[in-house]
Amino acid sequence: MAHGNKLDSESVKAPGAKWGGLAIGLIVVGAGVIFGGFSMSKTGHGLHSYLTSFMFYLSIALGGLFFVMLQHLTRAGWSVVVRRLAEGFMKNILVMLVLFAPIFMNIDKIYAWADSGSHAEAHAESSDTAHAGGEAHLTTGRIDSIDDVKLQHHLEHVLIHKHKYLEAGFFKIRVGIYFLVWIVLALFMWKNSVAQDSHGEAATTIKMGKVSAGAMPFFALSLTFASFDWMMSLDYAWFSTIFGVIYFASGFIGLMACLIISSFFLQKRGYLKGAVTTEHYHDMGKFMFAFIIFWAYVSFSQFILIRYPNIPEETIWYLHRWQHEDGSLGWKNWSIAIPVIHFILPFILLMSRHVKRNKVTCMIMAVWMLVASYLHFYWVIMPTLTFPSVTNPAFGFNDVLIAVGMGLIFFGGFLFNLKNVNLVPVKDPRLDESLNFTNY
Amino acid sequence: MSDTALDPFADNPNKRTALVQGGLNFGQVTEKVCSVIEGKTSKIWWMCLGVSLSLLSVLGISIGYLIWEGVGIWGVNNPVGWGWAIVNFVFWVGIGHAGTLISAILFLLRQNWRTGVNRFAEAMTLMAVACAGIFPGVHIGRVWAAYWMFPLPNQMGLWPNFRSPLLWDMFAVSTYATVSLLFWYVGLIPDLATARDRAKSKIAKIAYGICALGWTGANRHWQSYERAYATLAALATPLVLSVHTIVSFDFAVANLPGWHTTIFPPYFVAGAVFSGFAMVISLLVPIRKIFNLEEIITVRHLENMNKIILATGTMVGYAYGMEFFIAWYSGVELEVFAFVNRAFGEPFGWAYWIMVTCNVISPQLFWFKKIRTSLVAMFIISIFVNIGMWFERFVITMTLHRDFMPSSWGEYHPTFWDVSIFVGSWGLFLTLLLLFLRFVPMVAIAEVKIVMPEADPHHGEEH
Numbered sequence: 001m002a003h004g005n006k007l008d009s010e011s012v013k014a015p016g017a018k019w020g021g022l023a024i025g026l027i028v029v030g031a032g033v034i035f036g037g038f039s040m041s042k043t044g045h046g047l048h049s050y051l052t053s054f055m056f057y058l059s060i061a062l063g064g065l066f067f068v069m070l071q072h073l074t075r076a077g078w079s080v081v082v083r084r085l086a087e088g089f090m091k092n093i094l095v096m097l098v099l100f101a102p103i104f105m106n107i108d109k110i111y112a113w114a115d116s117g118s119h120a121e122a123h124a125e126s127s128d129t130a131h132a133g134g135e136a137h138l139t140t141g142r143i144d145s146i147d148d149v150k151l152q153h154h155l156e157h158v159l160i161h162k163h164k165y166l167e168a169g170f171f172k173i174r175v176g177i178y179f180l181v182w183i184v185l186a187l188f189m190w191k192n193s194v195a196q197d198s199h200g201e202a203a204t205t206i207k208m209g210k211v212s213a214g215a216m217p218f219f220a221l222s223l224t225f226a227s228f229d230w231m232m233s234l235d236y237a238w239f240s241t242i243f244g245v246i247y248f249a250s251g252f253i254g255l256m257a258c259l260i261i262s263s264f265f266l267q268k269r270g271y272l273k274g275a276v277t278t279e280h281y282h283d284m285g286k287f288m289f290a291f292i293i294f295w296a297y298v299s300f301s302q303f304i305l306i307r308y309p310n311i312p313e314e315t316i317w318y319l320h321r322w323q324h325e326d327g328s329l330g331w332k333n334w335s336i337a338i339p340v341i342h343f344i345l346p347f348i349l350l351m352s353r354h355v356k357r358n359k360v361t362c363m364i365m366a367v368w369m370l371v372a373s374y375l376h377f378y379w380v381i382m383p384t385l386t387f388p389s390v391t392n393p394a395f396g397f398n399d400v401l402i403a404v405g406m407g408l409i410f411f412g413g414f415l416f417n418l419k420n421v422n423l424v425p426v427k428d429p430r431l432d433e434s435l436n437f438t439n440y
Numbered sequence: 441m442s443d444t445a446l447d448p449f450a451d452n453p454n455k456r457t458a459l460v461q462g463g464l465n466f467g468q469v470t471e472k473v474c475s476v477i478e479g480k481t482s483k484i485w486w487m488c489l490g491v492s493l494s495l496l497s498v499l500g501i502s503i504g505y506l507i508w509e510g511v512g513i514w515g516v517n518n519p520v521g522w523g524w525a526i527v528n529f530v531f532w533v534g535i536g537h538a539g540t541l542i543s544a545i546l547f548l549l550r551q552n553w554r555t556g557v558n559r560f561a562e563a564m565t566l567m568a569v570a571c572a573g574i575f576p577g578v579h580i581g582r583v584w585a586a587y588w589m590f591p592l593p594n595q596m597g598l599w600p601n602f603r604s605p606l607l608w609d610m611f612a613v614s615t616y617a618t619v620s621l622l623f624w625y626v627g628l629i630p631d632l633a634t635a636r637d638r639a640k641s642k643i644a645k646i647a648y649g650i651c652a653l654g655w656t657g658a659n660r661h662w663q664s665y666e667r668a669y670a671t672l673a674a675l676a677t678p679l680v681l682s683v684h685t686i687v688s689f690d691f692a693v694a695n696l697p698g699w700h701t702t703i704f705p706p707y708f709v710a711g712a713v714f715s716g717f718a719m720v721i722s723l724l725v726p727i728r729k730i731f732n733l734e735e736i737i738t739v740r741h742l743e744n745m746n747k748i749i750l751a752t753g754t755m756v757g758y759a760y761g762m763e764f765f766i767a768w769y770s771g772v773e774l775e776v777f778a779f780v781n782r783a784f785g786e787p788f789g790w791a792y793w794i795m796v797t798c799n800v801i802s803p804q805l806f807w808f809k810k811i812r813t814s815l816v817a818m819f820i821i822s823i824f825v826n827i828g829m830w831f832e833r834f835v836i837t838m839t840l841h842r843d844f845m846p847s848s849w850g851e852y853h854p855t856f857w858d859v860s861i862f863v864g865s866w867g868l869f870l871t872l873l874l875l876f877l878r879f880v881p882m883v884a885i886a887e888v889k890i891v892m893p894e895a896d897p898h899h900g901e902e903h
Binding site for chain 2: 075077078157158162165202205214216217224228239240241242243245293297301304305306308309310311313429430
């Protein structure tokens with residue numbers, strides 16, 4: 001094992017106020033850009049696009065939380081030098097809480113189930129004879145927009161059945177629970193990790209390991225149900241048990257990409273000298289590669305297990321993303337492009353160790369994966385814009401503005417989180433191991 | 441160092457615990473492992489082999505009668521067209537997942553502790569896959585036409601159904617068995633050479649010599665070896681996932697409530713790893729004691745495996761929960777019925793609770809360090825997990841007894857032959873295990889040495 005790699009202690013110090021000012025600037029500009037994106041969109045489109053960006057950045061913040069917990073849980077040595085950066089993304093869960101506000105205030109505009117409350121009751125009161133006659137019920141909300149009486153009946157049944165779960169009050173309570181779990185965990189990990197920078201006690205590492213283990217089930221459940229509530233319920237008639245796992249996989253890819261990109265540019269600016277080496281880029285690239293395959297695995301599992309039994313209630317989700325009633329292309333080209341850019345091409349390109357060990361190509365692939373991940377979220381969320389009918393894709397500059405604006409806020413949050421701390425956990429007991437490991 | 445005592449530094453993050461305990465040096469490691477295959481064959485071994493061979497003959501008789509009489513001797517009926525055979529198949533395939541996970545995935549994750557247990561786990565994998573292979577093989581009715589499962593060109597223009605997951609199974613399992621065997625064998629070569637060089641009898645020398653493929657330990661050999669090993673690890677990793685994914689497709693592609701759910705692939709893989717590790721624990725706890733290998737296969741190794749059991753058991757619990765929640769959330773009456781019947785209905789509600797108790801609740805005891813480092817406790821829990829995982833497949837298969845129409849509902853009762861063929865498959869498993877223990881170094885000697893501190897080129901230098 002190579003010995004003697006030491007930290008350049010000056011280059012791991014964050015510059016404090018400089019980043020604070022920059023962060024605030026980024027956040028203000030980001031908010032303005034989002035606002036610009038909104039003003040260019042129709043209300044419904046703007047909100048849905050906002051939800052797309054929100055779920056994308058949230059997945060990264062949750063990926064950060066998971067990564068930090070996983071490293072403690074497995075007593076990982078290699079990752080210590082990049083853990084603080086992951087903690088910076090993890091702490092952005094607070095930013096995401098603020099960014100959730102527009103969604104929280106517009107539940108009835110975003111979620112089709114939320115504007116049909118009175119509708120469900122009307123259906124419940126109607127008699128069976130009405131069903132037999134195929135007579136339309138008193139209707140409210142978006143469910144009106146469909147002409148197909150059978151489909152309308154089906155959706156009504158579904159709504160009544162899920163009424164207790166998909167209901168604004170309970171939905172809001174769940175929002176509170178998810179954020180509570182994430183914020184408590186993120187702050188615990190953050191506080192202890194930063195505190196260790198000054199006192200360097202090994203006991204802190206042990207404590208974080210124990211808490212990480214115990215907290216994993218809570219993390220898994222909150223992430224799963226958040227993905228059900230905020231994404232899957234957009235098409236409230238549809239369901240898939242693996243949905244949460246796919247969301248988790250996306251988040252981990254996003255986090256790895258962000259770690260690679262942030263390490264690269266921080267090093268460009270003269271930070272983290274000698275801390276993040278080729279070996280770490282290689283490992284992060286491998287981890288990203290592994291989760292690209294995992295993402296494809298779980299996504300394909302969902303697809304094939306819906307395609308093969310061919311049950312209409314379930315295939316409709318893919319059908320909505322494959323054909324369009326008016327004969328236009330609809331989402332078909334997206335459905336072909338997503339597997340190619342999110343799996344096939346990066347799978348081929350990232351297989352070579354040279355691509356992962358070259359910082360520039362590794363960083364380019366990371367940027368690629370972030371874009372691919374965003375487009376994947378867009379493909380999942382946007383077709384439900386006018387649920388129960390499908391909306392044709394209308395990807396435009398407004399979507400880009402909202403995504404970039406939120407990205408600026410997210411990046412601003414990241415800098416703000418790290419502005420007064422060391423960019424590496426300088427007294428972590430396994431730091432030396434991380435600095436000196438080599439891939440074989 | 442006494443058996444249950446852990447390195448006092450085990451939890452100290454400042455220092456990695458030595459994997460080999462008791463201050464053994466390279467020579468002593470070789471001595472300990474090789475003495476198992478070099479000593480005189482013990483009476484106990486012969487007795488165990490006798491029992492195993494008796495069980496194996498039960499298998500032979502059962503299969504013979506099955507082929508003579510047909511699958512009508514089993515309890516399968518309409519609507520329960522799949523009975524113990526598929527349960528046993530999935531049970532054994534699942535157990536065959538620990539070995540390759542340890543040797544391939546943990547290798548890629550640089551988990552050095554894998555070296556103490558990988559050889560044994562891989563061998564167990566091969567034995568379990570051999571057992572699994574029996575069930576679909578004899579289940580097809582006309583065993584003599586088993587080769588028709590392969591897509592062989594023939595003058596009748598007949599092909600297997602490429603859309604059937606059972607065919608995919610055949611490809612998946614046979615590929616897995618082949619790669620696992622190669623992987624295991626490549627890892628064995630340096631150790632077989634060691635056995636050859638130490639052998640006293642001529643026959644042993646020749647036999648090990650042939651198997652060692654001319655290994656001399658030259659630099660060049662090591663270089664090729666390491667490259668081959670890493671390549672096989674990378675190839676074996678997707679296979680670990682693919683086999684049980686395809687096995688889960690056997691159920692999940694069917695348009696059947698209780699089977700048709702999208703989480704099946706990763707859920708089955710987690711379950712397979714779970715059951716495989718449990719079997720490794722069940723076997724290693726007594727074996728390391730009997731063969732005096734406690735310093736190489738330490739409590740720390742076992743503890744790590746118990747942690748994996750805890751993690752995968754909890755994942756399986758997550759999948760059970762998701763199935764139930766989505767069954768309700770879907771609003772599909774048949775889904776709701778299937779799950780409620782599975783847990784609370786007649787006639788197999790009790791089996792569901794055996795499954796949950798053994799698979800989800802019992803591994804939760806591993807949260808406590810005392811329990812996951814106690815040999816007795818881990819042995820008992822691992823047996824529970826083995827039972828629970830058999831029942832999991834039983835519960836899933838038995839979903840069949842409640843067909844779509846109540847008029848088609850049926851019951852399932854296993855017959856004597858259902859039981860005998862399962863019991864007999866243990867005979868095959870144990871026979872192979874005993875042969876392995878007697879003739880092959882059960883610990884990867886060369887790999888263990890690589891992770892010992894003495895293997896570091898800077899070992900002993902002052903810094």
